[in-house]
Amino acid sequence: MAWKALRMSRFVERHPAWALIAIIAIAVLLWLIFAVWPPGLEEAIGRKRVFLNALFNGITLGGLYFLVASGFTLIFGLMRNVNLAHGSLYLFGGYVGYAISSATGSWVLSFIVAFILTALVGVLLQVIVFRRMEGQDLRQTMVTIGLSIVFADLMLWACGGDFYQIQTPNWLIGPIELPLITAIKSSGEPVYLRYPMVRLVIFAASVIIGVAMWLALNRTRIGMIIRAGVDDRDILAATGVRIQLVFVAVFAFGAGLAGIAGVVGGTFQSLSPGEDIRFLLASLVVVIVGGMGSIPGAALGALIIGLAEQLGSVYIPTYAIVVTFLIMVLVLAIRPQGLLARR
Amino acid sequence: MSKCSVGLLALSSLFLSSAAIAQEKIKVGVTATLEGTYTVLGEDGMRGHQTALNVLGKKIGDKELEFIVASTDATPDSAVRAVRKLIEQDKVQILLSPLSGDEGIAVKNFAKTHPELTFINAASGAQETTYVDPAPNFFRYNMDGAQWQVGLGKYAYDEKKYRKIATVGEDYSFIYTQVFGLVLEFCGAGGQVTNRQWVPLGTKDFASVIAALPDDVDAIYLGLGGADAVNFLNQYQQAGGKAHLMGGSIMIDQTILSSKGNAKNALVGTIAASGQADTWEDPGWQKFVKAYQDAFPPNKRFPSPSLLATNYYGSTMALILALREVNGDLSNNQSKFKAALAKIEIDAPNGKIKLDSNRQAIGTNFVTEVVDDGKGALFSKVVKVIPNVNQTLGYDPAVFSKIGLPSRTVPECKKY
Numbered sequence: 222m223a224w225k226a227l228r229m230s231r232f233v234e235r236h237p238a239w240a241l242i243a244i245i246a247i248a249v250l251l252w253l254i255f256a257v258w259p260p261g262l263e264e265a266i267g268r269k270r271v272f273l274n275a276l277f278n279g280i281t282l283g284g285l286y287f288l289v290a291s292g293f294t295l296i297f298g299l300m301r302n303v304n305l306a307h308g309s310l311y312l313f314g315g316y317v318g319y320a321i322s323s324a325t326g327s328w329v330l331s332f333i334v335a336f337i338l339t340a341l342v343g344v345l346l347q348v349i350v351f352r353r354m355e356g357q358d359l360r361q362t363m364v365t366i367g368l369s370i371v372f373a374d375l376m377l378w379a380c381g382g383d384f385y386q387i388q389t390p391n392w393l394i395g396p397i398e399l400p401l402i403t404a405i406k407s408s409g410e411p412v413y414l415r416y417p418m419v420r421l422v423i424f425a426a427s428v429i430i431g432v433a434m435w436l437a438l439n440r441t442r443i444g445m446i447i448r449a450g451v452d453d454r455d456i457l458a459a460t461g462v463r464i465q466l467v468f469v470a471v472f473a474f475g476a477g478l479a480g481i482a483g484v485v486g487g488t489f490q491s492l493s494p495g496e497d498i499r500f501l502l503a504s505l506v507v508v509i510v511g512g513m514g515s516i517p518g519a520a521l522g523a524l525i526i527g528l529a530e531q532l533g534s535v536y537i538p539t540y541a542i543v544v545t546f547l548i549m550v551l552v553l554a555i556r557p558q559g560l561l562a563r564r
Numbered sequence: 565m566s567k568c569s570v571g572l573l574a575l576s577s578l579f580l581s582s583a584a585i586a587q588e589k590i591k592v593g594v595t596a597t598l599e600g601t602y603t604v605l606g607e608d609g610m611r612g613h614q615t616a617l618n619v620l621g622k623k624i625g626d627k628e629l630e631f632i633v634a635s636t637d638a639t640p641d642s643a644v645r646a647v648r649k650l651i652e653q654d655k656v657q658i659l660l661s662p663l664s665g666d667e668g669i670a671v672k673n674f675a676k677t678h679p680e681l682t683f684i685n686a687a688s689g690a691q692e693t694t695y696v697d698p699a700p701n702f703f704r705y706n707m708d709g710a711q712w713q714v715g716l717g718k719y720a721y722d723e724k725k726y727r728k729i730a731t732v733g734e735d736y737s738f739i740y741t742q743v744f745g746l747v748l749e750f751c752g753a754g755g756q757v758t759n760r761q762w763v764p765l766g767t768k769d770f771a772s773v774i775a776a777l778p779d780d781v782d783a784i785y786l787g788l789g790g791a792d793a794v795n796f797l798n799q800y801q802q803a804g805g806k807a808h809l810m811g812g813s814i815m816i817d818q819t820i821l822s823s824k825g826n827a828k829n830a831l832v833g834t835i836a837a838s839g840q841a842d843t844w845e846d847p848g849w850q851k852f853v854k855a856y857q858d859a860f861p862p863n864k865r866f867p868s869p870s871l872l873a874t875n876y877y878g879s880t881m882a883l884i885l886a887l888r889e890v891n892g893d894l895s896n897n898q899s900k901f902k903a904a905l906a907k908i909e910i911d912a913p914n915g916k917i918k919l920d921s922n923r924q925a926i927g928t929n930f931v932t933e934v935v936d937d938g939k940g941a942l943f944s945k946v947v948k949v950i951p952n953v954n955q956t957l958g959y960d961p962a963v964f965s966k967i968g969l970p971s972r973t974v975p976e977c978k979k980y
Contacts, residue, residue: 267776274775282769382603384791386798388825396804417771417802489802490768491795494599499768535772538762 257402257411266536270403273414275535276528281420283527284427285489288482290504290511290519291434292475298451298514299471302351303358305365307479308501309372314339314480315487315496316376319385328390328488335484336477343476347469369497377494384493387484393419423485430478431520438516447471451514506545510552512559521561589630590892592883593650595661595686596876600637601766602664602790604819605872609663609687611865612873615856616880624884624892632656636663638765640670647671651678657894658901659683660879663872665690665709665738675699680897682905684883687875689813690737691744691970694924695955701898703905703923705882705912706875707839709738710745710970711953712813715931716837717749719948720810724835726782728756729810732773732796733787735762737970742787742812744970745957751977762972767792770799782808789814797827811836816934818842818866821942828942834934835947839875840914841930842868842943852877852913867941878912885910920954929953 233240254276258269266272293307317338318331325331350368354360396415404412438444446467449457458464486492486500503526511522526545533541552560594613597606610633622629632654634646643662650656659681662671668688675683676699685693685704689712694704720726729750733739747757759778763770774796777784784807788796793815809831814820816836821828840849856869869877886904893900909918915928928951932944956964959980968974 271772271776275772278769278771278775281771382599383607384601384603384794386794386825389798389802394802396802415804417799417804419802420771489799491791491798493601493603493791531769531772534763534769535776542764 254401257405268404270412270414271535273401273403274416275531277416278420279528279531280524281424281527282531283524284424285482285485285523286503286507286527287431287520287523288427288485289479289500290507290523291431291516292478292482293504294508294511294514294516294519295434295478296472296475297508299447299454300351300468301356301358302361303365304346304351304475305362305501306346306369306372307476307504308497308499309369309376310339310342310476310479311483311486311500312376312492312494312497313342313372314483315387315492316380316385316483317480318484318487319387319492322387322484326388328387328393331387332481332484335480339480339483340473340477343473344469346476347472351472352465352468369501373494373497376497382494384491385487386491387487389419389488393422397421417489419489423489427485430481431516434516443467443470506549508559509549510560512562515559515561518559518561522559588627590624590627590658590887590894591654591656592629592631592658592660593647593654593656594631594633595636595643595646595650595659595663595667596633597638597663597667598633598635599642600639601792602638605790605814605870606635606663608819608866608870609872609876611856611860612869612876613660613686613880615852615859615869615873616877616884618859619855620881620884624887627892629884629887631660636667638664638667640666643667644670644674647674651681657681657898658883660686660876660883663687664736665693665741666736668693668704669737672699672702675702682898682902684879684905686879687872688738689741691741691955692737694922696969698922698924700923701902703882703919705879705910705917705919705925707925707927707929707953708955709741709813710748710957711925711927711955712839712929713742713745713837714749714929714953714957715948715950716810716835717746717751717755718753719835719837719931720783721750721753721755724783724808726750726755726808726810728758728781729783729785730759730761730778730781731757731785731787732761732763732777733785733812734765734767734789734792735972736765739787739812740970740972740974743785744975746785746810746812747977748957748967748975748980751975752979755977757977760972763788763792765792768795770796771803774800774803774805777805777807779807783810784808785810785812786815787812789817790819793820794823794825794827797823797830798825801827801830805830809834811934813838813871816932816944817872818868818870819872821934821944822866829936831934831942832936835931836934836944837929837931838871838944839927839929840869840871840944841932841946841949843935843945844914844930844949845946846915848911849913868943874912874914878910878914878917881912882908882910882917915949915951922955924955926952926954 289311296304314335318335321331321334322328397418398413399416401414402411403414446462507522507526511518529544533544596609634650636642636646647661663686665688668690669692672693679701683702689709691708691710731743733743763773811834853868886908889904890900917925917927931948933947934942935945967980
């Protein structure tokens with residue numbers, strides 16, 4: 222952690238103007254969240270409740286995007302293969318989750334089964350497909366595009382064109398009150414923000430997964446092997462590590478994460494054909510913005526894209542769809558390797 | 565593309581095999597939204613179509629009807645692509661198409677490039693389709709979105725005493741038309757529409773939309789359909805929403821009322837208007853409901869037909885009856901058939917339907933309220949039946965044309 226603080230202070234020394242702007246922006250944001258808005262501001266940009274909701278929705282949607290994109294970026298980071306069938310894994314996990322939760326009524330079980338089954342599909346993909354064409358980017362890309370079309374067809378055949386929603390367990394239905402004041406009634410009584418419980422739980426879960434992944438990568442032996450593999454896998458293989466086994470494990474884990482994300486997406490949104498492409502696109506954008514192969518980058522990218530989508534849909538509804546891609550174009554123009562990429 | 569063509573192949577081969585006897589055939593192309601947000605609507609539309617074939621049969625004199633189905637996804641380009649494919653590859657002579665509002669406008673315009681063929685609208689309900697520059701070979705036997713809202717505004721104002729409402733709707737022509745009908749009547753009665761929110765068709769995450777709903781209104785009108793409506797209700801429940809609701813014609817419909825989960829219970833007591841009401845006691849309607857229920861096992865259909873099933877039934881009925889009137893004569897660019905279609909009056913399950921000079925339906929409308937039948941199933945109960953609703957909604961055509969075409973902001977909230 223010490224080197225981070227050092228880097229931070231160095232950043233402030235080098236770019237005092239930027240640092241000042243960043244500090245002011247953070248202060249304004251905190252004020253917007255915690256203060257009671259004066260009437261003039263409410264007139265100018267709408268009610269505080271709407272702003273807070275959009276902000277929270279953006280963050281929680283970012284949580285979902287992170288779950289999908291982190292697996293994608295992990296696989297890319299280690300094996301340099303762009304798995305364009307990642308969206309199919311998401312949808313597959315969602316359908317599995319739906320089948321399990323409607324058969325057994327257990328929401329938690331659906332996560333476990335979805336993780337295991339999509340991880341298995343991931344293992345098969347790695348062993349049967351990717352191992353045969355290691356290092357051939359173009360072939361891998363073409364094959365995974367083809368596979369995603371085949372998977373989409375198979376799932377359409379099995380599940381039909383209908384949309385499915387995974388039942389939220391009873392203890393998660395409904396809103397909870399957060400200690401954030403959105404308005405003061407004329408009687409002087411404060412009105413607190415009410416926010417859907419399920420979204421908070423899902424966000425908390427994605428934060429836990431994210432932190433656990435970061436810790437596993439940076440503090441454990443397996444993490445060390447994976448990081449070494451990202452840097453130079455030939456040398457790593459030469460030191461006697463069974464690199465193919467590591468590849469399979471990472472691929473399985475990344476795919477499993479996509480499966481979990483499918484269950485999450487099926488719970489607070491819905492599952493239908495076409496969702497695979499939507500989430501593949503979302504994770505591509507997230508990873509391009511955050512930096513290919515970087516877990517913190519995926520988190521930052523997911524947060525930015527989630528916020529852009531939700532704030533956009535409230536404040537500039539007509540152009541909401543464009544905002545995401547504008548951000549991508551900006552990042553590609555200014556910092557083409559992504560915001561948090563190492564190289 | 566590939567997935568749609570696989571489905572098409574399977575579907576069309578099904579229909580082909582059922583009519584394999586060698587005799588002269590009349591080929592009819594049918595489109596329905598069997599993909600995307602409106603999938604359930606398309607599927608139930610096809611059930612209505614099948615019910616009509618069960619009841620009326622496929623024989624036209626010594627000829628037999630052959631149906632070829634193509635799938636769309638509620639976008640105008642998918643509809644035109646499907647119709648082109650049916651005409652150019654399958655050589656259909658008559659089209660029963662399309663289902664959704666924007667599709668309708670596109671197919672109507674496309675119909676002009678094939679004046680020799682006949683297009684019978686299956687279920688789409690945008691006003692523009694038959695009101696602006698109508699195609700002479702395009703016939704619509706269902707009312708448009710504005711006609712389907714007749715009675716709702718007055719009922720909300722007079723009986724429910726709503727004074728201020730806000731609307732949320734999908735951002736395309738059919739919902740514009742529905743809101744058009746609602747606003748015209750509600751504001752005409754003296755009410756106020758304070759806010760109109762539009763969301764893209766196929767929106768998944770409604771959380772911010774729900775947060776932005778105003779709370780100083782008496783009711784919120786929902787103009788959503790299919791997956792969007794279910795997503796909205798689910799997230800509305802999660803957010804703990806409790807406002808009075810009003811519903812559009814595809815919102816308060818069996819496609820939503822019989823969806824899985826308990827989010828739909830927010831709709832109990834919601835008032836709505838549509839071209840049908842589930843519990844109408846008219847014998848013709850009851851007979852249709854029975855035929856629909858008998859045609860499919862309970863887990864492959866809704867408890868009662870949706871508006872789409874009814875529309876597909878009605879349009880298939882008009883097609884068959886008019887063809888029988890001319891004994892299947894499609895010579896001379898189908899002119900006899902077209903003339904028969906223009907003047908035919910059908911006894912549809914949801915009331916008598918005849919066409920105006922733009923070949924647009926004049927029919928019966930229903931104001932309804934959602935009730936729980938005691939066993940957890942929701943139905944729309946008749947509150948009021950309004951016969952003879954025409955496309956100008958009873959306005960003088962000159963006055964009506966000044967209001968403008970339905971859009972995000974038209975009509976203004978005032979008395980015209």
